[in-house]
Every structure is written in C-alpha cells, then in structure tokens.
Amino acid sequence: METHQLALSLPATPAAAAAARHQAVSAIVGWDAGLGTEVVRxxxxxxxxxxxxxxxxxxxxxxxxxxxxxxVVLRIEVCDTSPVLPQPALPDADSEGGRGLFLVAALADRYRAEPTENGKRCWAEIDLITKPSQDIACFLPLQRS
Structure with missing residues (x-):
C-alpha cells in the first residue's frame, strides 16, 4: 500500500470540526485502501x-x-497555536463538554499531545494490522483426527 496524506488549514470556528470530518472521510475513502467502515468511522x-x-x-x-x-497505521494530527497541553480530567455529570480526550483515549491505539515551536500538536493513531492474541488461540476448536 502506498502512503497517502491529507493536509488542511482550517479557520478556528465552530464549523471547523464538521468541515474537517467531511474532508478527512472523503480523502480516506477516496484513497481506496480497503479500510473497513469501523476504521473510517x-x-x-x-x-x-x-x-x-x-x-x-x-x-x-x-x-x-x-x-x-x-x-500499518492511520495517523491524525491537529496543531494549534496554544502552548497549553490538554489535561484529561473527569467532567462534572452536568457538564456539556470535557469528554473528548476520553473518547480519543478509548478509540485510538495511541495518542499524545506535544509542544511545538508555535503551540502544540495532538495526534492519535489507529493500528491497521492487529497482532493475534495468544488468548484467542486457546479458544479455537481443535479438530480430531
């Protein structure tokens, strides 16, 4: 498989997330790399x-x-100009926000936030090749000869 890349600059407005989702999904599907629906979503x-x-x-x-x-991996990076690194914290039960990093941590195989010269970079990776678990092998039915 060849390497595919998409790079965008987006205005920091509430509409940016929707535009980013649309363009990223269009690019990923357009790369025709045979990724399953679960990976794309x-x-x-x-x-x-x-x-x-x-x-x-x-x-x-x-x-x-x-x-x-x-x-082997689908990597998503987002950069902004704030030097403040995100700090996951449990939101109040009534809070409307504050759960995004928990979703990222739950869905990504790896994620980080790193300082850059101009702010920070937050990234997440999805592994495309999974290693078989030894536990799974224990539950496979054995054929008798």
Whole structure:
C-alpha cells in the first residue's frame, strides 16, 4: 500500500470540526485502501474531537489537520497555536463538554499531545494490522483426527 496524506488549514470556528470530518472521510475513502467502515468511522470521530479541542484553545485564526495512511497505521494530527497541553480530567455529570480526550483515549491505539515551536500538536493513531492474541488461540476448536 502506498502512503497517502491529507493536509488542511482550517479557520478556528465552530464549523471547523464538521468541515474537517467531511474532508478527512472523503480523502480516506477516496484513497481506496480497503479500510473497513469501523476504521473510517473511528477516524471521523477522532478528527472531530481533536479539531474541536484545537478550535476551543487556538490563540489565532486557524488550526491544521494532517491525516496520513500507510501500511500499518492511520495517523491524525491537529496543531494549534496554544502552548497549553490538554489535561484529561473527569467532567462534572452536568457538564456539556470535557469528554473528548476520553473518547480519543478509548478509540485510538495511541495518542499524545506535544509542544511545538508555535503551540502544540495532538495526534492519535489507529493500528491497521492487529497482532493475534495468544488468548484467542486457546479458544479455537481443535479438530480430531
């Protein structure tokens, strides 16, 4: 499989997450890499959560989105100009927000937030090749000869 990339600069407005979702899903499906619906929908949600957080904390008028697909991983990166790294915390039961990073952590195989010269980069990765679990092998039926 060849490497595919999408790079966008988006205005830091409430509409950015929807635009990012639409363009990312269109690109991922358009790459015709045979990714299943579950991977595409997971990527869609990760894009939405990461862009929403970036828009909320961006100090200037834009955020950037990069999506990269290679043989083994789908990586989503969002950069903004705020140097403040996200700190997951349990939201109050009545809070309307504050759950995005928990969703990212639950859906991604890896995620991080890193400082950059101009702010921060938040990324998440979805592994495309899974290693078989030894536990699964124990439950496979054995054929008798």
């Amino acid at each position: 997971t990527a869609e949600l990760l894009v939405s959560e990461l862009v929403t957080n970036a828009v909320q904390y961006a100090e200037t008028g834009s955020v950037s989105l990069a999506v990269c697909l290679d043989e």
